[in-house]
Amino acid sequence: MNSIKHRYILKITPLTAVHIGTGLELTPFNYVIKLNKNRTPTLYRFIPGQVISFLSSEQKKELEKLSESGNILPLRKFLYNNFKAGMEIYSLPVSKDIAKSYVNNLQSERNQLIINEMYRKGDIYSPVIPGSSLKGAIRTAVLNKKVREKTSRGYAVPKINKEIQKQALNYKDAKDDPFRAVSISDCVIKKRSKNQIVSNLFIYKNTRGENSRIEMQMTYELIRGKLFNGSAIGGVELLIDNPLIEFPPVGNWEGIKVKLNIKEIADSCNKFYKDAFKEEFNKHYGSCNEFLLKNNLEMLEREIDDIGSDSNKISFLLRVGRFSQVECVTLEEPYRSPFNKKGYGKTRTLARYNDLEMPLGWVRVDVEKAYINGKPTERAVYHN
Numbered sequence: 343m344n345s346i347k348h349r350y351i352l353k354i355t356p357l358t359a360v361h362i363g364t365g366l367e368l369t370p371f372n373y374v375i376k377l378n379k380n381r382t383p384t385l386y387r388f389i390p391g392q393v394i395s396f397l398s399s400e401q402k403k404e405l406e407k408l409s410e411s412g413n414i415l416p417l418r419k420f421l422y423n424n425f426k427a428g429m430e431i432y433s434l435p436v437s438k439d440i441a442k443s444y445v446n447n448l449q450s451e452r453n454q455l456i457i458n459e460m461y462r463k464g465d466i467y468s469p470v471i472p473g474s475s476l477k478g479a480i481r482t483a484v485l486n487k488k489v490r491e492k493t494s495r496g497y498a499v500p501k502i503n504k505e506i507q508k509q510a511l512n513y514k515d516a517k518d519d520p521f522r523a524v525s526i527s528d529c530v531i532k533k534r535s536k537n538q539i540v541s542n543l544f545i546y547k548n549t550r551g552e553n554s555r556i557e558m559q560m561t562y563e564l565i566r567g568k569l570f571n572g573s574a575i576g577g578v579e580l581l582i583d584n585p586l587i588e589f590p591p592v593g594n595w596e597g598i599k600v601k602l603n604i605k606e607i608a609d610s611c612n613k614f615y616k617d618a619f620k621e622e623f624n625k626h627y628g629s630c631n632e633f634l635l636k637n638n639l640e641m642l643e644r645e646i647d648d649i650g651s652d653s654n655k656i657s658f659l660l661r662v663g664r665f666s667q668v669e670c671v672t673l674e675e676p677y678r679s680p681f682n683k684k685g686y687g688k689t690r691t692l693a694r695y696n697d698l699e700m701p702l703g704w705v706r707v708d709v710e711k712a713y714i715n716g717k718p719t720e721r722a723v724y725h726n
Contacts, residue, residue, distance in 0.1 A: 348582040350604055351711040354471065354529045356567035356574050357645050357704040359541060359693040360663045361460055362471055368457040368563075370418045374425045375436055375444040383441030385457070385540050386430035387467075393421070393429050415449050422448060432467045432533050436540040437695045440561060453559075457540060460563040468533045469565050471662060471705075473526035473578060479660040479670075480607055481521055483614035485510055486673050488600070506673070512599040520600040523583040529576035531565060537574040539566045541695045543665070543702075546635075548626050549688055562693070567705075569641055570698050577710070580604070604709060608658040611707075612650045615659040618670050619646055622701070626690050635692075635699050642700055649706055656709040665691040666703040 371390060378384040394402060401424055408417045436444075447453035463470045488510035513519045531537050541564050545556035566572025587598050623643060630636045649659045661670040667690065692699050711718060 346584050346714050348584060348604065349713040350580040350582075350709050351713075352526075352578050352580055353708040353710050354476070354576045354578060355706040355708070356471075356565050356572070357569055357642060357706055358567045358700045359539070359564040359570055359695070359702050360471065360567065360705065361458070361562050361564050361665065361702060362469075362475060362663045364459050364461050366459045368459050370444075370448065370455050371421065373457065374422050375441050376422075376425070378427070378433070382535075383436045383438060384433050384535075385436050386425060386427065386433045388425065388430050390421075392431075393425070396426065396429050397424065415451065418448055432462075433535070434533075434538040434540060434563065435535050437542060439542060439694075440540055456559075456561065458560075458562045460538075460565070462533075463528070463530050466533070469531045469538055469563075469574070471529040471531070471565070471576065473528045475662045476529065476578065476660065476707075477521065477524060477526045479662050480524075480526075480611060482671060482673070483611040483660075484521075484602070484607060486614045487606075487610040489673060518598055520587070520598050520602050523586045523598060524602060525581045525583070527579045529578045531574045531576045534573075536572055537566050539564050539570065539572070539695055541693045543691055543693050544699075546626065546690045546692050547688055548629065548690075553630055553632070556689075564693060564702075566695075569638070569645065569700060570693075570695050604656060604712075608650070608656045608707075608709070611658040611660055615661055615670065616646060616649075618661070619643075619659075619704070622667065622669065622690070634697055638698060638700050642704065645706070646704070658707050660705045660707055661703040662705055663703045665701075667691075667701070670703070 368387065373385050373387045375383060375385050394405070397405065405417075405420060408420055443453075444455060447455055461470050461472065462468060485507060489506060492510055508514065511520055516522065541562060543558070543560040543562060545558060547554045547556060564570075565574050567574060582602060582604065587601055589598075623639065627636070627639050630639070646659060649657050661667075690701055693702050
């Protein structure tokens, strides 16, 4: 029995913007947008109760009076006028169009100026890509590979998603699921301005080769990927529990029958997500005649092509977070539940930050270090 646990240190590099949501929203009662000392439009996020401690006695009286009046516009203006740098729990750059909209609508009841908050770590408020999101993306790619293998051997694909997974990964219930032996820690990204932004999203539509845009009021906090002139990088630990994988069947437990390893994970992810990107690029952006957008997409294409190109290292592609598009979070056709033949939708959701426009969620993963029972090794990286 191979009783050795394999531990890998992975570097996570978002290539585009990434949004992991909380369902919560920011309003002008817990943020302001002002120019920072470098004259960059910046969102300052604060906790109202903590801001009060910075106010003078007169300011506190004025705030109390405004709060009792029930009129939101003077209250918005008060918070804007009396906020000072240092009151915030975090800050991040905003795009020029968002800053302009904020100034123009701060005194408008018709615009709530809502910003969708991203998931952050506890009291330090650092952006986070949960390990569960990374593991889910990996599972989708591996599952797709296993389904392909089953169908190539003549197996019929079940119509119910849960049954597809059981057949492809060869398990009967959760305790036999091979991904029970895989764990991934959360990816915590430092809350520096180069690592996060506030951006508007828009709908990009392709109808019979004709491209158009649908501008909607969708404003989001985002992890700032490399191609958004960001430097967001995080590290995670991926553990493959070989003792559990190799443990023999006991009683009603049949054991884990599919043996996962890092090389298969990387190969599965590169095949699935690179194919998904190419298909999306060709179907939605191939006829794009907008110079800036086309240039941005070609930069992303080059970054994705580079992943996995070094035969001496392991790197792979993932797509995570909201707006990853259905094709990247479900099996490829013809296995995609609910087994319709509609194929790709006609729209894509893109993020815009000043002159940069790109789809969301693309992430590069590099295997930086490998350990067997706590000892550094190269063998674990290529273990089969």
